[in-house]
Amino acid sequence: EDQVTQSPEALRLQEGESSSLNCSYTVSGLRGLFWYRQDPGKGPEFLFTLYSAGEEKEKERLKATLTKKESFLHITAPKPEDSATYLCAVNPYEADSNYQLIWGAGTKLIIKP
């Protein structure tokens, strides 16, 4: 069964303390993997799309990487405004796919000043 698992569920860091969030997936094939950020009471905001193992993308203090089994969202020297829930979603490749994403449960990131 296709599945996306994010870890940890929650992560508390001090401002400036770098870390990584994990998104592991089990699918027969991968069309794409997405990272979103969601602030409380708002809809998810698109961050990155990754398509193949070895690919990396960066945006400000965030860098997303992809392997054949998982993706990491690295956050370097985070600031309090980086506090949010980070969601990972996978578009699985299947012959009869309905092209719907499989979502992880998210990692709640809290950055303390």
Next chain:
Amino acid sequence: KAGVTQTPRYLIKTRGQQVTLSCSPISGHRSVSWYQQTPGQGLQFLFEYFSETQRNKGNFPGRFSGRQFSNSRSEMNVSTLELGDSALYLCASSLADRTANYGYTFGSGTRLTVV
């Protein structure tokens, strides 16, 4: 450029009532998807519309329905509300019919509370 607009932002309804939520996608986006988000279940896919046709449907009871108009605006309806329907309902639009690989743009959602 206007984003995805959902109305209303907040709604309180009584069990047994019905509710209609509205979504206006980004101009030019023809695909609209609806999601239910709760703390326990995360994001759950409801349905997707493209060019006024429902393309995909998630595992929700028939009380949940939707439609899309010729201008791509979409509505979803929930009949005979239950307490468990309390959630944040999110609408997402996308440029292409093969929605997923282009990513979604989400609205801010409608917070529905059923009492």
